Amino acid sequence: MPPAEHFAAPPYWEWWILGYFFFGGLSGGSYAIGTLLRLVGTAADQRAARIAFITSFLALLPCPIFLIADLGQPLRFINMLFDASSGGFAFKPWSPMSLGSWALLGFGLFSFVSFLGAVAESGWHAADPIARVFRGTVGALWNIIGTALGLFVCAYTGVLLAVSNQPVWSDGWPLGGLFLASSLTGAAALLLLLLRRRRDVDAGTAVRLELADRNFAILEAVLIVVFLITVGLAGTIGKMAGVWLLLWLVVILGLAAPFAFSRLDGARRWAPVTAPLLALLSVLALRALVIFSAQS
Amino acid sequence: MGFFTDTSICIGCKACEVACKEWNQLEGNKPELLLDSFDNTGQLDAQNWRHVEFIEQIPDNNGVVMTPTPIAGGQAWLMMSDVCKHCQNASCLEVCPTNAIVRTEFDSVLIQQDVCNGCRDCISACPYGVIGFNEKTGTAHKCTLCYDRLQNGMQPACAKACPTESIKFGYLDDLQAAADKRLAALQTAGYKKAQLYGRDATVYGGLNAFFLLMDKPEVYKLPNAENAVLPSRNNFAGYAGGFVTAVVGLVAGVLAFRSQRMNEKSDAAR
Numbered sequence: 001m002p003p004a005e006h007f008a009a010p011p012y013w014e015w016w017i018l019g020y021f022f023f024g025g026l027s028g029g030s031y032a033i034g035t036l037l038r039l040v041g042t043a044a045d046q047r048a049a050r051i052a053f054i055t056s057f058l059a060l061l062p063c064p065i066f067l068i069a070d071l072g073q074p075l076r077f078i079n080m081l082f083d084a085s086s087g088g089f090a091f092k093p094w095s096p097m098s099l100g101s102w103a104l105l106g107f108g109l110f111s112f113v114s115f116l117g118a119v120a121e122s123g124w125h126a127a128d129p130i131a132r133v134f135r136g137t138v139g140a141l142w143n144i145i146g147t148a149l150g151l152f153v154c155a156y157t158g159v160l161l162a163v164s165n166q167p168v169w170s171d172g173w174p175l176g177g178l179f180l181a182s183s184l185t186g187a188a189a190l191l192l193l194l195l196r197r198r199r200d201v202d203a204g205t206a207v208r209l210e211l212a213d214r215n216f217a218i219l220e221a222v223l224i225v226v227f228l229i230t231v232g233l234a235g236t237i238g239k240m241a242g243v244w245l246l247l248w249l250v251v252i253l254g255l256a257a258p259f260a261f262s263r264l265d266g267a268r269r270w271a272p273v274t275a276p277l278l279a280l281l282s283v284l285a286l287r288a289l290v291i292f293s294a295q296s
Numbered sequence: 297m298g299f300f301t302d303t304s305i306c307i308g309c310k311a312c313e314v315a316c317k318e319w320n321q322l323e324g325n326k327p328e329l330l331l332d333s334f335d336n337t338g339q340l341d342a343q344n345w346r347h348v349e350f351i352e353q354i355p356d357n358n359g360v361v362m363t364p365t366p367i368a369g370g371q372a373w374l375m376m377s378d379v380c381k382h383c384q385n386a387s388c389l390e391v392c393p394t395n396a397i398v399r400t401e402f403d404s405v406l407i408q409q410d411v412c413n414g415c416r417d418c419i420s421a422c423p424y425g426v427i428g429f430n431e432k433t434g435t436a437h438k439c440t441l442c443y444d445r446l447q448n449g450m451q452p453a454c455a456k457a458c459p460t461e462s463i464k465f466g467y468l469d470d471l472q473a474a475a476d477k478r479l480a481a482l483q484t485a486g487y488k489k490a491q492l493y494g495r496d497a498t499v500y501g502g503l504n505a506f507f508l509l510m511d512k513p514e515v516y517k518l519p520n521a522e523n524a525v526l527p528s529r530n531n532f533a534g535y536a537g538g539f540v541t542a543v544v545g546l547v548a549g550v551l552a553f554r555s556q557r558m559n560e561k562s563d564a565a566r
Contacts, residue, residue, distance in 0.1 A: 032549070033549065076414075080393050084411045151545075155535070155539075164391070165387060165525075170527065174537050215552050216545060219544055
């Protein structure tokens with residue numbers, strides 16, 4: 001197979017976009033984990049589920065700010081949703097940026113309502129009718145739809161890069177799946193970090209989250225290999241070598257950390273902080289090297 | 297309507313670049329010494345909607361010729377005035393989320409400056425590196441095929457200024473007939489590498505600005521037919537990959553939470 005030819009100019013998507021990809025991924029991933037804890041976890045997991053929904057909304061808050069700040073004409077952000085020429089909706093399902101804008105709006109609504117529900121369920125509001133609704137079938141359905149939207153927000157950012165004519169990005173169709181898996185890994189790590197000192201959260205929840213984190217890390221590692229194979233076949237893997245190998249090292253360390261820290265006796269007491277931190281850095285590094293190396 | 301650019305008679309005078317900048321009031325970039333033949337423009341971007349490429353195919357110090365042409369004794373100096381191709385299947389138009397990029401009544405591809413919000417997705421998608429981002433306006437810019445001139449019955453400034461008629465403007469049928477005739481003449485004269493690029497539908501459904509090249513498209517930094525692919529080719533695989541990963545990820549999560557719950561239940565039963 002001859003190497004792919006690329007003569008496209010870089011779009012200069014840089015730090016704002018990196019920030020959005022990072023926080024958007026954590027938000028979508030946290031929501032999905034919150035739903036898993038709620039629907040298949042034990043009664044003791046419910047407090048962690050609430051923290052996951054609250055984390056999801058808080059991580060989502062900077063996302064529109066980053067996206068709008070990256071625009072050349074920030075005040076025209078609304079043109080992503082409404083067609084300035086016809087006055088109708090601007091909805092192009094074949095354009096990931098258009099689809100993603102709508103998905104982000106929809107997920108924002110689900111995440112916000114789940115956030116309110118989680119707050120209502122906590123403490124003195126626990127007996128509220130609203131809180132009861134969120135614990136029932138309606139709440140479960142809401143969480144499932146929110147999870148679908150949240151996972152879409154995690155994945156479409158990778159598809160957005162792939163649906164281009166840039167080297168590396170357009171050669172790596174698995175980017176959508178890779179960013180989704182990486183979002184789940186990062187969200188599990190973030191929740192582990194947030195739960196570690198909370199005495200009101202069941203210790204078994206942390207054990208279950210650690211196991212989930214390791215499962216997500218395995219999935220992410222597999223997808224990294226698939227991504228590298230596709231980029232290698234296209235002949236553009238060299239763009240991610242050189243100085244970018246340092247970021248690859250961070251990615252690998254972050255992926256290996258949850259396994260290494262659970263096996264090394266001496267390192268175990270550092271694990272609750274260091275392993276999740278390394279995993280979060282790994283999530284950031286993966287996105288940074290994909291975004292920046294292709295445009296260098 | 298469109299352009300037919302015959303590179304075999306381009307003399308690299310850059311009159312097209314000057315006329316384009318003058319008519320469209322483009323300030324141009326800060327002058328730079330590029331050390332790339334006679335090229336001091338570099339590439340197409342927000343300030344350069346025409347760019348004359350200089351491709352030197354002369355022997356290097358060891359007398360090695362990279363891509364010899366048959367008639368010029370192994371030496372050639374290729375020149376081409378590059379421009380937006382106004383593709384029939386345009387990558388930029390495909391991805392633009394705001395519908396700022398439209399096809400006009402002249403069949404050209406136009407960025408509506410009052411709608412564009414500067415997201416730069418079109419820059420990411422254009423396979424020719426045609427579109428640039430203007431920091432002052434905060435929007436994407438490229439050749440408009442002199443939309444304002446066409447509306448007033450005039451031809452684009454670059455075609456008007458070209459002294460050798462290397463850039464021809466007109467109806468596509470007429471231009472294609474002229475291109476076929478010129479190609480036949482060149483091939484009869486021994487220029488076997490001469491070829492038309494974008495004249496038919498093999499490249500992005502056909503280009504409204506097509507070229508007669510004296511060598512392979514890659515030499516002119518143009519993707520060949522095999523590599524001229526739309527961004528949407530990755531839509532299905534990208535989303536399908538994401539969907540499969542989501543399912544596997546959720547199953548992995550369920551297994552983690554359920555397995556521990558089962559362990560706890562069995563412990564409690566004991």
